[in-house]
Amino acid sequence: MPEPLISARGVTRRFGDFTAVDDVSLEVAPGEIVGLLGANGAGKTTLIRMILGLLIPTEGDLSLFGEAPSRETRARLGYVSQGLGLWDDLTVTENLAFVDGAFGSAATPVPDSLRDAGDSLVVGIGLGGQRQLAFAAALGHKPELLVLDEPTSGVDPLARARLWDTVRDQADAGVGALVTTHYMQEAERCDRLMLMSRGVAVAQGTVADIVGDTTATEVRTPHWQQAFTALNDANILVALAGTHVRAVDATEDEVRAALIEAGVTADLVPMQATLDEAMVARERATV
Amino acid sequence: MSAWGARELTVTYGDTVALSSVSVDVREGEVLAVVGGDGAGKTTLLRALAGAVPASAGAVDAPSLSSIGFMPTAAGVWRDLSVDQNIDFVASAQGVTGATLAERREQLLADTGLEGATKRLAGQLSGGMRQKLAFALAMIHRPPMLILDEPSTGVDPVSRVDLWRMISQAAVDGAAIIMATTYLDEAERASRVLVLDGGEVLLAGTPADVMANVPGHVADAVGTPDRARSWRRGSQFKTWSPDEPTDGAARADDLEDAVIAATLAKETSNA
Numbered sequence: 323m324p325e326p327l328i329s330a331r332g333v334t335r336r337f338g339d340f341t342a343v344d345d346v347s348l349e350v351a352p353g354e355i356v357g358l359l360g361a362n363g364a365g366k367t368t369l370i371r372m373i374l375g376l377l378i379p380t381e382g383d384l385s386l387f388g389e390a391p392s393r394e395t396r397a398r399l400g401y402v403s404q405g406l407g408l409w410d411d412l413t414v415t416e417n418l419a420f421v422d423g424a425f426g427s428a429a430t431p432v433p434d435s436l437r438d439a440g441d442s443l444v445v446g447i448g449l450g451g452q453r454q455l456a457f458a459a460a461l462g463h464k465p466e467l468l469v470l471d472e473p474t475s476g477v478d479p480l481a482r483a484r485l486w487d488t489v490r491d492q493a494d495a496g497v498g499a500l501v502t503t504h505y506m507q508e509a510e511r512c513d514r515l516m517l518m519s520r521g522v523a524v525a526q527g528t529v530a531d532i533v534g535d536t537t538a539t540e541v542r543t544p545h546w547q548q549a550f551t552a553l554n555d556a557n558i559l560v561a562l563a564g565t566h567v568r569a570v571d572a573t574e575d576e577v578r579a580a581l582i583e584a585g586v587t588a589d590l591v592p593m594q595a596t597l598d599e600a601m602v603a604r605e606r607a608t609v
Numbered sequence: 610m611s612a613w614g615a616r617e618l619t620v621t622y623g624d625t626v627a628l629s630s631v632s633v634d635v636r637e638g639e640v641l642a643v644v645g646g647d648g649a650g651k652t653t654l655l656r657a658l659a660g661a662v663p664a665s666a667g668a669v670d671a672p673s674l675s676s677i678g679f680m681p682t683a684a685g686v687w688r689d690l691s692v693d694q695n696i697d698f699v700a701s702a703q704g705v706t707g708a709t710l711a712e713r714r715e716q717l718l719a720d721t722g723l724e725g726a727t728k729r730l731a732g733q734l735s736g737g738m739r740q741k742l743a744f745a746l747a748m749i750h751r752p753p754m755l756i757l758d759e760p761s762t763g764v765d766p767v768s769r770v771d772l773w774r775m776i777s778q779a780a781v782d783g784a785a786i787i788m789a790t791t792y793l794d795e796a797e798r799a800s801r802v803l804v805l806d807g808g809e810v811l812l813a814g815t816p817a818d819v820m821a822n823v824p825g826h827v828a829d830a831v832g833t834p835d836r837a838r839s840w841r842r843g844s845q846f847k848t849w850s851p852d853e854p855t856d857g858a859a860r861a862d863d864l865e866d867a868v869i870a871a872t873l874a875k876e877t878s879n880a
Binding site (some may be wrong): 360361362363364366421448449450454457472475476477479480481483484486487489504505506507510513519545547550551554559561563564567596597598599601602605 | 638640645646647648649683701716735737742762764765766767768769770774777778780781782791792793794796797798799800806815816826841842843844865868870872873
């Protein structure tokens with residue numbers, strides 16, 4: 323078992339009376355892609371800021387590459403922030419030169435997709451190009467660990483797939499990655515997931531582990547409008563999929579009772595809950 | 610049945626073609642998802658339907674502005690006003706008053722979970738809460754058509770499920786809804802999908818139609834994949850081929866594979 327790149331044990335961070343991260347333990351090993359999921363305010367960003375060395379844990383042990391986070395450990399990781407961290411008023415080439423200067427890295431090559439845009443200002447290359455550039459800038463100094471905060475927001479599916487190919491190629495070469503995302507299909511591309519809610523790590527493991535025994539029932543009826551309204555009125559978590567109605571985290575009896583109450587006849591088909599449905603069910607259970 | 614939508618709509622800004630001959634129907638009781646990356650033309654299409662951008666060619670059919678609810682990207686609330694003041698302001702602009710306003714205010718606060726936060730400034734709400742409020746404000750006059758520009762972008766999955774429930778309810782109640790999204794799992798739950806790329810229609814139809822109409826097919830890669838036509842799902846490579854699938858095999862397993870395949874097919878034919 324190689325030494326973990328990130329090792330967090332019982333890490334807590336408080337701001338005054340507010341506990342942003344509460345007793346969280348997490349490991350990321352070389353070659354592994356770990357997804358960090360949770361609602362806004364769940365504590366993901368605070369955890370990442372501690373890993374980057376920008377915040378000190380109030381309690382618990384956090385080590386990177388076997389030592390406390392510092393400027394030295396920062397130089398061994400590559401970080402793509404939500405805001406991308408590029409300089410809009412500099413050109414593509416100038417941005418990479420700046421990063422090379424900061425990290426002492428050799429001339430980081432301009433990504434192939436931006437070959438003809440080296441002299442363009444970053445503000446003019448579009449969001450897809452900016453994301454490619456932010457990845458190149460984060461990889462230039464050959465980091466051992468990648469920290470990616472919503473790395474593909476807003477790009478088209480092919481561009482997103484290409485960015486993920488880059489992450490997976492890095493993992494194949496032994497780099498570890500910690501990725502936050504709001505895209506469920508991205509979450510499914512991770513080797514392992516950690517779900518946070520209100521500062522607490524409420525679930526860890528594969529997609530199947532996190533979905534657990536959350537149930538979903540598909541309600542099939544020509545009267546889908548009435549079925550939707552009846553279930554919603556009965557305070558059952560409900561979603562529309564085309565003209566099918568999905569009732570989440572409710573027993574078949576509860577669903578049937580709500581439909582009978584409203585005089586709607588329907589076929590009920592048990593289905594596996596999706597990852598986002600399971601996340602909502604867990605969130606509702608902790609309120 | 611009303612026939613709102615765009616007919617061979619082309620929109621140009623100077624020399625830039627933002628939309629090229631796009632046709633789409635927006636039907637009552639349905640959610641139409643418009644999918645595409647940055648610069649695909651999603652916002653231009655929505656703005657053209659709302660009458661905010663003139664057609665260079667083709668036509669737009671939409672109800673009058675007072676019958677449209679419009680929710681712009683990452684906006685639609687006044688951050689320096691409280692939740693209550695936002696409701697008062699939008700209701701008065703839309704001519705919603707008296708008992709109707711009281712009833713809709715109650716409904717809005719229950720739907721968004723903002724009952725206890727009516728004095729909070731909208732700017733202090735979480736991103737998910739703010740988007741739910743913006744959606745509820747866009748439909749406070751119960752317009753027959755709702756135009757939503759990326760209502761869920763950047764919203765966490767938990768709030769997104771809630772927002773989707775509210776959008777679903779509006780469709781169930783009869784509204785014609787067109788919404789832009791970058792989340793394909795969300796688009797997969799819409800009644801119909803329009804996939805835009807570089808201002809052109811890449812794919813259109815029900816999610817099932819879109820998957821069935823992909824040019825060629827997507828399969829698990831065998832051997833060393835051709836990286837130009839391959840991408841990873843997890844650690845497994847998928848490969849797009851322009852050839853027809855073998856009898857009975859699906860062309861794509863989900864909307865994500867379908868959109869990637871269609872984008873690759875377009876790149877290949879342009880190359």
